[in-house]
Amino acid sequence: MKGDPKNKRRKFLDKSLKLGLAAALGGLGLSKFASILNAKPESPSGHTMELMDTDGNIIQVDSSEVVEIEHSNDPNISYGVREGDPNRKYVMVIDLAKCKNALKCQTACNKHHYITGDHAWLKVYKMQEDEDTAPYWMPTTCMHCDHPACVTVCPVDATFKRRDGLVLIDNERCIGCRFCMAACPYSTRVFNWGDPGQEVTLNMDMEVAGKPHHSIEYAGMPSLKGTVDKCDFCPHAIKENVLPHCVTACPNGVFYFGDKYEDTVTNGDESLRLSKLLRDKHGYRLMEGLGTKPSVYYLPPVNRLVDFEDGLESFTDYQSVEKPD
């Protein structure tokens, strides 16, 4: 087979291809190297400027090295619904010591989100880890995880994570595969199995008065048959500088809402330092071990101001949305 001209040509082609590849790589390396060598700083201009660094020290910098950067807080940058506010990181703190299952949060949430199904977005669980430990009430919202399992598995990017921390759903894009619902360990997502039938209760004078329209901003309101819904942290309220409905509705100040970057949360009555609150009261997050990194923190039900038994009265095992009779 040695003398086969076809084979020879093949060998030649093979060799020249390899050689070419090596040459190309070498060339690339050389040019990189050269650019590093050439990257001398611009000749100093002689003028220096005094600046303050982030630690508060005054430093001197040659004025040729000072470049103007675009200010990140430019008010002219339009706010994208999918992007969210880049300078915010919304968080919630739920103080279990104060919750007595008054369910005002749930009622307000159901009302303001026009929930017509059988499954509320906000639920108050009757919890007891073990028969020897104390029972407590645990309100849950969407955890708005920083590593959201639901967003990872969505095949069409219908549910997405915003820069301000919110996890929202575009119900005009959702294909209804329910993979996100299976992925969520907090069972927080609900599905519109049939026609939501919101026309009966829905007053279409939401935030944007006038004709009915779909907006992710309002948790994809109105709900659509065959798509997924869930707690949205009320971006329509945040936009108006108003606290989410559950926060304002709670008579016991259980819910605190705020911005992690500002390190402040408030329940409407008192505003607290988030970091100090979590440190002092041993804040924790649900199922930390799963690595979902929720935006909702819990304060343990210790030194309780209310009796657990008080909540039993309004506890309904099989209902979370009140139906009109």
Add this chain to the structure above:
Amino acid sequence: MKNTDRLIKDLAPKKFGKLGVLWTILLIIVSLLGIVAYIDQVIKGQVVTNMNDYALWGIYISNFVFFVATSFVGTVTVSILRLTKNTWRTPIVRIAEIISLAAIIMAGLTIMIDMGRPDRLMNLFIHGRMQSPIIWDVIIIPTYIVLSLLLLYFPLLPDLALLKTYFKNTKPKLSKFYGWLSLNWSGSEKQKSIQLKSIHMLAIFIIPAGFVLQTIDAWLFSTLFRVGWDSTNMGAYFISGASVAGVSALVTVVYVIRRAYKLEAYITDRHFDKLGKFLVLTCAIYLYFNINEYLIPEFTSKKEEITHLNHLFSGQYAPLFWFVIIGGLVLPIVIMLFKKGRKPLPMFIVGLLVVLGSWWKRFLIVTPTLLNPFLPMQGVPESWHHYIPSMHEWLITGGTLAMALLIITVLVRYFPVIPIQRTADEQELIKSDKPIEL
């Protein structure tokens, strides 16, 4: 050439008898009922099912997983037996290819039935994101459909040419149809070498494709946190389970076709014996993975795992669970270990049992896990604590199963189920005492 003539006469597609016609009509009726129920579901929404926010997937998904698993038969029998040069496969490979194609086509359709918004199917292509296991499925299922179709079609070419001549005078229209499909097959050496090479390549390609398909199917579950799904065992577990579902489906279909077409001379007891040994092997491997899947969590006894396992071992799913394990795996293994158990009729009964077990096994993988969430089930109607499929779901699922059988029936009606040319070649070779190399 007298031998070939007799073979063609025996193996060429024949008109169905009364029973065959009745069977086909029945399948059409069940399929139509399923279609009507599905249309109703599209109009009213999935509220017609008994799924809910906890049991968010039901028999649509478990049926889908069953179809995907069954389609694996093309990989395990056709290509693995081919590459390992098991010549006894000749009379059963085409049936395996037909089952494989029917199952994977129906898998593709079934997954769409589960979509809340089938009208937005195109979003998968417009907005698809590679990180979602569903997109992996969207890529692999069509790939596997194409591979299965070609693996059925290429070996058919010589037979189609034979049938073209055979039906030339009696049925000119049918003859033309076969001629058109046979792509001018003349049986020349060049054509043969191209055909053999293509089949060989397909047989190799379909193995990784089949493994990827089954693994992705497993990953639809194991990429999620839920108890019972969050297991590293899942990929291999699904591949071995698919071998069980596929081979058992093959056994039952081969038996029925053998009876209906009177092919006892071609599909002999020896073939059932071989299939029986093959099925025992796959069942034993699957049993091993089942032990891994259920015994280790039981041993470590994590609270959530134990709740889940109790549902299966002694709770509301116990009868189904033990039927699947004992009736669908242990008993078949025991029966098939005996030579008498590998005779055609016992094999048919065992095959049916295993198919049935395989179908319910998928239900047990999907539903109990969903009804055992991390946070307690509260604030939802009492009926959401259980899941029993609704009439719509049964009709639609029955419809998909009937459609799969209908595809098999139609293909069996119009194409030779036993490769004619190949059988002829093999018989020639045996006569001339040459080593068989096909």
